[in-house]
Amino acid sequence: MTSTSLDPTTARFGIGQPVRRVEDRRFVMGRGRYVDDISLRHEAFAAVVRASSANARLQRVEVSAARSAPGVLAVLTGDDVLADGLAGLTAAAMPEDLGAPPGHRTFRPILATGRVRFAGEGIAFVVAETAADAADAAELVEVDYEPLGHVTDPLSAATPGAPQVHEDCPNGNRAWVLAFGDAEATAAAFESAPHVVSLRLENTRLTANPIEPRAALGEFDPARGTFMLYSSTQNPHGVRQQVAGLLKIPETSLRVVGPDVGGGFGMKADSYPEDALVCWASRRVGRPVKWVATRSESLLSDTGGRDQVVDGELALDERGKILAIRAHALHAVGAYIAPAGLVPSIFSSRFLPGAYDISTMHVVTEGMFTNTSPIGPYRGAGRPEAAYVTERLLDEAAQALGLDAVEIRRRNLIRPEDLPYETPTHFSYDSGDFPRVLERCAAEADWEGFPRRRAESEARGLRRGRGVAYYIEQGGVFNDRMELRFDPGGTVTVVAGTFSHGQGHETTYAQLVSEWLGVPFEQIRFVQGDTDMVPFGRGTVAARSSMIGGSALRRAADAVIERARPMAAELLEAAVEDVEFADRQFRVVGTRQGLSMMEVARAFYFPMGITDSFGVGLEGSGTWSTTPPNFPNGCHICEVEVDVGTGDVAVVAYTVVDDVGIVINPLICEGQVHGGLAQGLGQALLEHAAYDRDSGQLSSGTLGDYGMPRSKLMPPLRSLFEEIPCTTNPLGVKGVGEGATIGAPPAVMNAVLDALRPLGVAHLDMPATPDRIWAALAAAATAGAAGVQA
Amino acid sequence: MSVELSTTVNGAPRHEVVEPRLLLVHYLRETLGLTGTHVGCDTSQCGACTVILDGAAVKSCTVLAVQADGHEVTTVEGLAAGEALHPLQEAFSTAHGLQCGYCTPGFLMAAAALLAENPDPSEEEVHRGIEGNLCRCTGYLNIVKAVLAAAATMRHGTASGSDR
Ligand code: FES
Numbered sequence A: 001m002t003s004t005s006l007d008p009t010t011a012r013f014g015i016g017q018p019v020r021r022v023e024d025r026r027f028v029m030g031r032g033r034y035v036d037d038i039s040l041r042h043e044a045f046a047a048v049v050r051a052s053s054a055n056a057r058l059q060r061v062e063v064s065a066a067r068s069a070p071g072v073l074a075v076l077t078g079d080d081v082l083a084d085g086l087a088g089l090t091a092a093a094m095p096e097d098l099g100a101p102p103g104h105r106t107f108r109p110i111l112a113t114g115r116v117r118f119a120g121e122g123i124a125f126v127v128a129e130t131a132a133d134a135a136d137a138a139e140l141v142e143v144d145y146e147p148l149g150h151v152t153d154p155l156s157a158a159t160p161g162a163p164q165v166h167e168d169c170p171n172g173n174r175a176w177v178l179a180f181g182d183a184e185a186t187a188a189a190f191e192s193a194p195h196v197v198s199l200r201l202e203n204t205r206l207t208a209n210p211i212e213p214r215a216a217l218g219e220f221d222p223a224r225g226t227f228m229l230y231s232s233t234q235n236p237h238g239v240r241q242q243v244a245g246l247l248k249i250p251e252t253s254l255r256v257v258g259p260d261v262g263g264g265f266g267m268k269a270d271s272y273p274e275d276a277l278v279c280w281a282s283r284r285v286g287r288p289v290k291w292v293a294t295r296s297e298s299l300l301s302d303t304g305g306r307d308q309v310v311d312g313e314l315a316l317d318e319r320g321k322i323l324a325i326r327a328h329a330l331h332a333v334g335a336y337i338a339p340a341g342l343v344p345s346i347f348s349s350r351f352l353p354g355a356y357d358i359s360t361m362h363v364v365t366e367g368m369f370t371n372t373s374p375i376g377p378y379r380g381a382g383r384p385e386a387a388y389v390t391e392r393l394l395d396e397a398a399q400a401l402g403l404d405a406v407e408i409r410r411r412n413l414i415r416p417e418d419l420p421y422e423t424p425t426h427f428s429y430d431s432g433d434f435p436r437v438l439e440r441c442a443a444e445a446d447w448e449g450f451p452r453r454r455a456e457s458e459a460r461g462l463r464r465g466r467g468v469a470y471y472i473e474q475g476g477v478f479n480d481r482m483e484l485r486f487d488p489g490g491t492v493t494v495v496a497g498t499f500s501h502g503q504g505h506e507t508t509y510a511q512l513v514s515e516w517l518g519v520p521f522e523q524i525r526f527v528q529g530d531t532d533m534v535p536f537g538r539g540t541v542a543a544r545s546s547m548i549g550g551s552a553l554r555r556a557a558d559a560v561i562e563r564a565r566p567m568a569a570e571l572l573e574a575a576v577e578d579v580e581f582a583d584r585q586f587r588v589v590g591t592r593q594g595l596s597m598m599e600v601a602r603a604f605y606f607p608m609g610i611t612d613s614f615g616v617g618l619e620g621s622g623t624w625s626t627t628p629p630n631f632p633n634g635c636h637i638c639e640v641e642v643d644v645g646t647g648d649v650a651v652v653a654y655t656v657v658d659d660v661g662i663v664i665n666p667l668i669c670e671g672q673v674h675g676g677l678a679q680g681l682g683q684a685l686l687e688h689a690a691y692d693r694d695s696g697q698l699s700s701g702t703l704g705d706y707g708m709p710r711s712k713l714m715p716p717l718r719s720l721f722e723e724i725p726c727t728t729n730p731l732g733v734k735g736v737g738e739g740a741t742i743g744a745p746p747a748v749m750n751a752v753l754d755a756l757r758p759l760g761v762a763h764l765d766m767p768a769t770p771d772r773i774w775a776a777l778a779a780a781a782t783a784g785a786a787g788v789q790a
Numbered sequence B: 001m002s003v004e005l006s007t008t009v010n011g012a013p014r015h016e017v018v019e020p021r022l023l024l025v026h027y028l029r030e031t032l033g034l035t036g037t038h039v040g041c042d043t044s045q046c047g048a049c050t051v052i053l054d055g056a057a058v059k060s061c062t063v064l065a066v067q068a069d070g071h072e073v074t075t076v077e078g079l080a081a082g083e084a085l086h087p088l089q090e091a092f093s094t095a096h097g098l099q100c101g102y103c104t105p106g107f108l109m110a111a112a113a114l115l116a117e118n119p120d121p122s123e124e125e126v127h128r129g130i131e132g133n134l135c136r137c138t139g140y141l142n143i144v145k146a147v148l149a150a151a152a153t154m155r156h157g158t159a160s161g162s163d164r
């Protein structure tokens, strides 16, 4: 027996170390394997014919020319879908499933049957020898539409007499109405409040735009009657469930593999019609079928994010203490309710009070059908909408009361001594120190030194503004499962129910396992995303993996230790109760003689002898649930310079202090902040998935029309962490994936308005593009001149 | 109609018969099986397909394969010396300049072309060198850091560290 001293790699690769990612090598060498990089023998290629009308009856879908075009193997339409009896894509949860008044459930056919409800909806699926043949033949499909009028934004959809997206919806275009809080108490608080401020705010429709477009490759195996699907997804098991439902087959007949996935941001959390189409088409043509979205198709057919108009009000006392908050939101749902379509409406309602001590509130959210691609979760999913309302209202209140923007937040944040704190929306905030995070951010950003910098910018002819925002969110949803499997050589495989698609789980989980079990970092293998290899999982969304995956992994490690302990005792010739697992080895209590986990693991694979008593194989699994969840929170402060001549905004300084609990890998956590910030800045300054009201067509249909953040947009950034451990999971971690996307839009918009208020601009909606700023300045100048004349 | 095409890709001569409408990116990915070069858009805006053609960075989705006839192409697969990473590849990993990895080959090739032309770029020049490339994951800051670090390594001829 060897005496194992503390593995030196543990210190380098353990919890809290900025470990360089294991994943990187294959990606920087061009050896990633994304769906489009996978080729199956005799594969055919598919193209989708998409609706050019926003809301119409399909009078005629003529496919004969396409069917006889060169290389074409099949042209499938909604009639074929009906003939084969395939099901429609529907919501995973509706309000009634959560005890709220029922909404209007929809079933989206995988190819339109008789009716289209958004420009871009799939009408026919053309399968051909090559991708070029399929694209060429798709052009030959002729469709006659009988237009029914359309609504592409939630306000128009709510107008009485508006064209209806679903004729059978009893409530106009209302998919659901959700309410939280106490309407009467809130009304009373508003009536007696000394100060009330109100705003109508638009939370712009966005699109996730991962650089890898959606893709799917399906293969039917006639010998076994089963399907294989490669999909660019965040949630392979979820796709298996949904696609099996669409094809009406048992889940045992479908294997789903998520290979390397080039970003998702929530948009790839659910399955799409094309996932089922490639499988179904493969059965029909007898060959594997591949479909890869063009970027234009992605923009047309991916789920959108945000898309909300909200009237928000804040009631305050003389000192700026919030007495109540009230909001009425119209949240777009799109043409059909996406599987996770309810999520943004729920979180945008429940996070309205933010990290502030607000016990009186009332929020109503109406989910509105619109003739657009469905709305789904997009990084933050409802939390950015909530924070935007509260944080913009707070700045408005600070103005009205003549208070500093940091001061008004200081007066309202929940104090650490009041934790755990129950919000009126039924969250219980367990940990954190919101005032400390605010003060640290203000100090690091030199909030007090702003006037000097403003004067300095003004000397250069630029208007400078500063903005602050505080966010809080829920990290993690649902439960999950993790497994550790040792092999005869003593090395170990992490079998993950979560699904990394850029987050670096292969590295993070290995850090945890090497710290806990002492297995060298380099000898930890990682498996995810294959429904045949991973018994079950729910993928990666909503910043869930560190907490749920990490905690489930802790439980799996504990299970391994418990299973291995009797074997270790036998090997150490000691009684089981005298053997402990400490400092990453099994030891007889009080001695230094020890055995590593790897040594014990090897014994589990002896071909005879000891294994007769202890069984063959060492593995363990663990589960963890999101109840209770964790609450990442943090403060954003930024400064902008506005060129009033051009309307250009430059973000010139940015400080973020996040409390994400214990940081497992600072490199990866900071990376999440950087990326989230780029998306938040994008929303504030550039991005808008816009539909033309008159035609119902997507006007941001290419990357040239949709304002994607490029490197020049990024400010000098300080990303700092206050590690206040979460008390509700064994790792003390809180999610890190979404915070920056939540905090940035209000921080930036508050800063832009701070710069422009002296010029008479009182309100701006996102994105604060140069033309919008210019128009606002021109309007303010006109109004100012009129005021002077009057 | 098909045409003959002779190129040098990552140092190896290639002779193929291709359709005249074949794009360089599809030639690389489908004909040669070099799938490290990615496609992220259909309007020449994302840069995921960036490769080096006779020393200059080009978007291979915007170049016909036949335009590479008689020319030299370098893709991400040709960046490392065997299994030894190029300083840019090292630096992208060390600085955490990649997350999902999909945009990464394009950034590496754009940066390689930039550093070949300008071995000591300013931060501003790095921004300009990668302005044709989109990344949705990283927020760019670590990419810029990586390019500057690789430039320093390449100028001083020191390795930027062992593999992981
Ligand atoms: S694929 Fe987007 S620029 Fe070439």
Ligand code: FES
Pocket: A210, A211, A262, A263, A502, B097, B098, B099, B100, B101, B102, B103, B104, B134, B135, B136, B137, B138
């Ligand atoms: S790392 Fe994912 S797009 Fe750049």
